[in-house]
Amino acid sequence: MCNLYSHTRNVEAMRKLFANFDDAGVNVPPLPGVFPDYAAPIVRNDEGGPRLAMTRWGMPSSKKAIFDAAKKRADKLRARGKEFEFDQLLRMEPDGGTTNVRNTSSSHWKRWLGVESRCLVPLNSFSEFDWSTKQDVWFAFGEDRPTAFFAGIWARQWTSVRKIKTGEETIDLYAFLTTDPNAEVGAVHPKAMPVILTTPEECEMWMTAPWEQAKLMQRPLPDGFLDIVARGVKKDELTPTSTP
Numbered sequence: 555m556c557n558l559y560s561h562t563r564n565v566e567a568m569r570k571l572f573a574n575f576d577d578a579g580v581n582v583p584p585l586p587g588v589f590p591d592y593a594a595p596i597v598r599n600d601e602g603g604p605r606l607a608m609t610r611w612g613m614p615s616s617k618k619a620i621f622d623a624a625k626k627r628a629d630k631l632r633a634r635g636k637e638f639e640f641d642q643l644l645r646m647e648p649d650g651g652t653t654n655v656r657n658t659s660s661s662h663w664k665r666w667l668g669v670e671s672r673c674l675v676p677l678n679s680f681s682e683f684d685w686s687t688k689q690d691v692w693f694a695f696g697e698d699r700p701t702a703f704f705a706g707i708w709a710r711q712w713t714s715v716r717k718i719k720t721g722e723e724t725i726d727l728y729a730f731l732t733t734d735p736n737a738e739v740g741a742v743h744p745k746a747m748p749v750i751l752t753t754p755e756e757c758e759m760w761m762t763a764p765w766e767q768a769k770l771m772q773r774p775l776p777d778g779f780l781d782i783v784a785r786g787v788k789k790d791e792l793t794p795t796s797t798p
Contacts, residue, residue, distance in 0.1 A: 559680035560790040567701040575604035587789035598673035612651015613729035675704035682743035692784035704730035705749040737777040
């Protein structure tokens with residue numbers, strides 16, 4: 555599961571892969587470490603066309619996941635002799651969000667697979683946690699870390715409780731797809747890797763094609779495409795030496 559990535563390039567670097575989007579009024583800071591439930595830039599299909607927007611990472615979790623979490627909380631309260639109303643407990647159950655989407659045949663995700671809910675998530679490197687060495691391992695397309703995009707989906711104005719202390723919030727959310735790992739990622743994380751788009755044609759297909767065509771993008775990168783560029787850090791701080 556990819557729960558950490560970096561984006562440190564500018565808007566023009568994104569346009570080399572997907573040119574036609576509105577970036578008016580959006581400031582894109584360097585983000586050497588993008589963490590779940592924080593805002594990061596995405597290019598999303600929006601009213602009026604593709605638009606750059608700072609959006610919170612973590613799509614809504616399934617009703618079953620939230621119900622199961624609330625049931626566990628209810629069991630603990632019950633064991634302590636605390637009174638509660640389960641419906642209210644369920645409504646206020648925190649959902650930190652689902653960062654990676656694998657099972658696109660799930661009814662939970664199908665509502666967001668249409669063109670109107672697609673987005674591109676820019677990255678320069680991403681991390682997978684190596685449990686054998688207990689450290690983050692960062693992958694990129696070489697030491698220079700050129701821009702690529704995760705194939706993403708987004709939800710408009712979703713109401714949920716992200717954190718107990720803030721209560722209900724209504725916010726825009728995103729996540730990106732995963733698939734089987736290629737050789738490089740599989741050596742560190744054998745279960746999955748993000749779906750990464752590296753050409754203008756792939757980005758255009760993801761943002762415009764019907765799902766029957768777009769779902770073909772949910773595949774691993776060919777072996778040999780990625781390099782390990784850092785280890786043991788939570789932010790990929792190295793500044794690329796070349797222009798976008």
